[in-house]
Amino acid sequence: MHIKAVIFDLDNTLMDRDMTFRKFTEQFVGEHLGHLDQHIQDEIVSDLKVRDADGYRNKQGFFAEMVEVLPWNNLVTASEIEAYYNKHYMTHACRMDYVEEVLAYCKYRGYRMGIMTNGPHYNQYRKMDVLQLRELFHTVIVSEDAGMKKPDQRIYQMALDKLQVSAENTVFVGDHPVNDIWGANQVGIRGIWLRRNHLWDDSLGMKPWKMIDQLNELMEII
Template identity: 55%
Template sequence: MKKVQALLFDLDNTLMDRDHTFRSFSEQFVQDFLGHLPPEEARKTVEDIIERDADGYRDKDGFFAELSEVLPWQSPVPAEAIRSYYDKNYAGHGAVMKHAVDLLNYCRKRGYVMGLVTNGRKEIQDGKIDLLSLREFFSAIVISGEAGIAKPDPDIYRLALKRLGFSAEQTLFIGDHPVNDIWGAGKAGMTTIWLRRNHAWDDKLDVRPWKIIDELDELKDIL
């Protein structure tokens, strides 16, 4: 690992615990919009929203339009109102991933230059980063909504490397999604570490992670 001088991280379900974040948001959403439901039905509605969200890999406009149509409203709520509520409230539910802050401090003390690459709208992702107090750790942050390129396009990783000031050979990438993170970063020439979360590995992928971890603190021994 002597040649590795920089680390690039994914955000959602890598440094931010998106599972906790979206569940917390969904519970508030049901409480605020569907407070007429009895407790058990409210709980089932939260689970339904989480399932429909597909770990965030849904087009948001389509997702909000679907919620507008299928949820047990007392009075109809349009997709635009759901979008507005999401934009205002979602980031506030952000929770840092277990071991994330300790790991980032560890890497910084050892001289690694660190960056972040994430898909999403700039205002939403910036809100998460600031709520979790993660910005101070990164020399470069690339957000797809601002860059006009989204993972898994290798170009978004090349942009991050350019802003970071290191080559792909000098940089290690850590993320949770087999395609958006590991395949995309691998195609950009980086060595990758896969943090196993909610997505099964696709054996059809022509890129493999160098290492597989289940918790972020495992990265310390690898480095």
């Protein structure tokens, strides 16, 4: 296999969403539920991570659930939580470990590089800009702009067309079994699965080309 291009997912692949969300919830709980003992606050932070479902939940539904289930001293509304989230969440944004080394290696090797991410235009571009990622890539595809989202086969073909490479010369790196690995496989792109929060679904009828636990393992593969 002669690799010419590497396409990356964004959340929990280039951006450490787990750490970003945890730091945000620690700040939120500390400020709004400071009347509770620290160990209870820690339990609430862990519970919110589960309820958030790795970011795949509708945000308004998540915020409304927080209003109902948290042990408030001074009740806040879902809209107030949303405003707090919009103001503070990205202040905790951080890159995944080894991003700098991996992207520098890809550039050194002369690979075409792309980001493909599901989500709203404003949110996803804000993440990339805060983390100073956008300028490092030859192309960026955000699902809202594309009018389709992973795992729609057309969005992977769009990336190949923009990068001017073929599927057999391209790998896709991401943490989601369906959106990043299975979807890419449907058009012939080899998937490198970064194991984070998702379990592999054997009903997909395929396996990742490669599996990694840290991004720096990618350099030996490619």
